[in-house]
Amino acid sequence: MTTQINITANRRRRHWSGRAQAGRVLWGLCQPLFRFSPRPLWAWRVWLLRLFGAKIGREVHIYPTARITIPWNLHIEDQAAVGDNAILYALGPIHIGPRATVSQLAHLCAGSHDWRDPARPLLRPAIVIGPDAWVCADAFVGPGVVIRAGAILAARGVALHDLPARHIGQGNPMITRPMDD
Template structure:
């Protein structure tokens, strides 16, 4: 069996910031107070704060309480989209959400992962969610994906590959799909 990875030696993730320390610190202070806040504050105020920090957000966007955004300067949202309660946009890379998109409560969208077979270095890949998509509650969307126009992602689905336009996409039951550390010496690139 392979020895555990030394996490103390893992490469850091500051390269994903794309902004200076003080800017990131300011966002870390403002986000919990004015965006993530669970009170029924104005959606316009949430959207305004996201825009102040560099998000490109269209008209008529609804941002519900509990919304978390890792880096607003890497976020683009089209017109009339809804970001539901407790949605977490963990966008360490570019995240493009089209117009008329609904991202329902508790969903998690992440552009980042780690090189789990080697040194745990941060790996990021952008996500593009096309117009008219509905990501239902508690879905998980992983980096490097495109979700096609008018697709629907079912509740509790983990999306690991592109979703075609107009598809209803979901998984039935969980299953073991592979080994973290293959027995062979073939160490392919992490997903």
Template sequence: MSDQDEQVPVIPLREAPGERAAWGRGPAWVIAWMLVEWLLVTNALQPSSRIRVAALRAFGARIGDGVIFRQRTRVKFPWNLEIGEDCWIGEGVWFHNQDRVVIGHDVVISQESFITTGSHAHRRDMALITRPVVIEPGVWVTSRCIVTGGVTLGRSCLVSPAAVVMKDVPAGRIVSGNPAQDAGARFQPQPRRG
């Protein structure tokens, strides 16, 4: 290691502020949720979407009618989750929601996608920073996408497979890539008749 390398600081992680501040509930409640999540939500051997939804609601999630939650789904803090009616949440989706995640009706979030509201400051202290995610009605987040805190996915937009979304997406647009870039309109205008 050179002298120049030794002059670059290392952030002491045990001093990083903010982790428990994002819990929003006491330790006993968080531990109870972790157990219920493990048994009833992420458990691949538990086939019932209704049981998953009931467990999430019991811990404060606001979930509309007709929502399907597949196996292996993870929800960090259900009290920070709101989902409208008739949504499909695919297998292995992870809501790392240290802040609010609000999802409109008729939204699809496909397999293995990751929605996160928390990150760490790229400063000297690695402080936790949380910002909500809003997913408007009709959005389709396809498989293995990442959506980061502070993002709004506009009405009926489409996030292509494996895209990393770090900024707002306008209504009706398709985004793809890392970082996600505009790839065109999701719907073509219909010709007027008559």
């Protein structure tokens, strides 16, 4: 019985500071300004994300239907793109390198829970998408994964471990192979 009480007490522990909770509420209120903006208003969406603490480079294209959970955990470098209905679940940091592409419906999940602890505390491991990498349509990138420079995670692929540079990862479980030059 004591164990159950401790688990319950741990589950009530706050994962977010008051400031972070307020920021999440404000971002939620501003999301319609992002989501319903006309497609060509790239600069507007970038400005809005920067207003909420995102670090975003030049000539970045983020489509209006992309869903971004916590913008201040987002760093997108020059000439990168985030496609329609992509999900950037940025509980932890997400870094998208220069000229990288996150295609439509792709899901980057920088958050999980420690399954070994009965209280299931929140974990926020970073995701890194390297320069010139491509996360194809409907692919999933798990917490703590690095997609290295020039790598491709094929459509519907699931990356639960790192993808080496200039390799293609496909399937679930992910199978990797070097790119043919």
